[in-house]
């Protein structure tokens with residue numbers, strides 16, 4: 001068994017804070033790294049030690065492999081946790097970490113490389129009898145190849161995807177033959193620009209699927225378990241925004257089947273540590289492997305809440321060489337957990353990132369609430385990094401209470417100075433399709449524009465506008481009293497939902 005006394009976290013933001021918390025509970029010292037603009041960020045202040053590793057641009061700091069390893073060695077850390085994003089799925093980084101005599105808290109580099117290629121992972125899954133979305137196994141060289149591939153899967157619609165894809169980039173939906181050549185070239189171009197690799201392939205486009213993923217965990221001794229599913233169908237730009245565990249529509253039999261397939265996938269690639277097998281779940285109940293994420297997932301807290309587990313603790317135990325402390329039969333879920341991603345985005349303007357300073361922030365609290373946040377009042381949301389600033393997670397004994405609790409918490413969330421996804425989340429949770437569980441990945445396209453049209457009337461909005469203007473003039477960051485009230489108006493009147501509704505209407 002290896003010993004770990006000190007861990008360097010090669011990341012920033014909420015996930016670094018999250019990892020530091022578990023390390024502290026385990027008596028492990030932590031080392032943070034930061035870019036010049038993150039000098040006063042919560043992850044830096046919370047760590048036992050912190051080192052500046054370069055300029056704001058990720059290539060000069062959070063992606064600088066040599067620098068990060070140098071800091072790990074200098075500080076005496078025995079292990080590196082990559083978090084998610086940045087270097088988390090970079091096989092070269094995992095290799096460099098091991099070659100430097102350090103422990104990489106994650107799977108081995110070969111698994112990361114295999115799963116990093118959508119085409120290679122599809123081949124591996126087909127070989128392991130895991131159902132994949134119908135499509136091509138190999139890269140498509142020309143529009144002519146693409147045409148043949150479409151014929152082979154019985155026609156349109158199809159999705160052109162980048163083999164090296166991630167973050168929803170490099171994907172093009174093609175509805176008919178006339179669109180194929182242009183979409184093929186555009187996807188190739190975007191893939192080259194985003195990933196330095198223009199390999200693309202084709203999948204059948206499943207029109208209204210659910211995105212259901214299975215958390216898996218595997219130790220170095222050949223034991224692997226699945227830790228239930230997460231429902232992640234509420235997405236914009238192919239990126240998740242609300243997640244839930246368990247799914248309200250997956251039956252115990254399907255859960256068992258999908259879980260078994262995910263474990264099969266893990267064994268097939270010699271998986272070690274925490275990972276996620278993503279599936280598309282079609283209306284007829286069939287499901288298809290989409291990809292495997294070889295890291296801790298953003299939405300891991302909903303799994304933790306329902307299973308009473310700490311996935312980061314398990315990751316560290318596994319990296320040390322310990323065996324899984326439970327068997328599949330011992331995994332017993334309790335209650336329901338929902339996560340809303342609080343992103344700095346303008347939901348009324350196509351979810352574009354919203355940068356700037358957080359003038360005022362007060363987090364929700366009370367029964368069943370967990371906030372994993374990487375910012376505080378006066379933090380600057382930088383255009384250099386992703387737009388997620390926090391995750392609001394609730395747990396309750398049943399789904400109805402979880403929904404009510406999440407709504408209550410979203411309304412308690414005070415954040416002024418940037419636009420956030422809170423208004424969208426509130427509206428989504430209120431939607432009948434969310435309540436009955438019938439929502440799919442098409443939720444935003446189908447319902448959001450309509451919801452925008454159902455905003456309050458002009459009088460209410462004018463009232464809100466007046467308050468909003470007073471607040472801005474008085475520099476609310478300094479003036480807001482602790483209870484969040486202003487000029488005798490209750491805090492509820494200042495809710496970001498209403499302020500943002502006003503702004504949206506005014507800008508039309």
Ligand code: ADP
Nearest residue numbers: 133165166167168169203204205206211238441
């Ligand atoms: P990325 O790695 O860029 O996140 P994924 O392959 O995980 O890409 O897909 C992201 C999302 O795109 C999925 O959750 C789903 O909403 C949509 N998607 C991907 N492939 C398909 C497909 N074949 N049919 C329909 N939707 C898809």
